[in-house]
Amino acid sequence: MRQHSATIMLVPLMPETRHLIGARELRMMKPTAHLVNDSRGPVVDEAALAKALRENWIAGAAMDVYETEPLPADSPLRDPKLENRVRLFSHFASAGRVTRLSADPHKGMAGRCVQGVIDVLEGRYGGDPANMPYVVNKEAFKGSG
Numbered sequence: 001m002r003q004h005s006a007t008i009m010l011v012p013l014m015p016e017t018r019h020l021i022g023a024r025e026l027r028m029m030k031p032t033a034h035l036v037n038d039s040r041g042p043v044v045d046e047a048a049l050a051k052a053l054r055e056n057w058i059a060g061a062a063m064d065v066y067e068t069e070p071l072p073a074d075s076p077l078r079d080p081k082l083e084n085r086v087r088l089f090s091h092f093a094s095a096g097r098v099t100r101l102s103a104d105p106h107k108g109m110a111g112r113c114v115q116g117v118i119d120v121l122e123g124r125y126g127g128d129p130a131n132m133p134y135v136v137n138k139e140a141f142k143g144s145g
Contacts, residue, residue: 010038011043013043013137014139019048020044021035021037021044021048022048023048023051026048027052029058031059033058034059034060034061035049035061036063037062038063041068041069042067044067046076049077050075050082053085053086060085061085063077069091071088115134116134116135119132
């Protein structure tokens with residue numbers, strides 16, 4: 001039985017993580033490996049990934065985030081020759097009504113967004129976004145307070 005391994009991408013999108021996984025990194029993976037990206041699309045160089053799949057550098061990939069969303073019809077990842085090796089999903093994990101629309105910041109993104117704006121405008125948490133609970137990618141604000 002052939003063993004497979006997976007590399008799962010869960011990193012924030014920052015200048016230093018854009019195309020974190022490109023041709024060099026894909027070539028270092030085992031031919032039985034699968035790449036799973038459900039963090040941010042631009043973390044993976046999609047052209048390099050398509051080439052890696054076409055040339056059998058890796059066994060497969062699964063993604064629900066893309067460099068351009070929705071994934072364009074002419075994306076190299078949509079090549080029919082790759083359809084048995086790549087799984088392309090819509091970014092549906094956060095698509096539930098409560099998750100998207102609830103005003104409660106403990107339940108929904110809309111509530112978190114509004115609460116984050118209120119926290120900034122009212123200068124809560126010492127006015128430092130890095131300390132605010134509903135601010136994402138806090139590392140981008142280090143030393144801003």
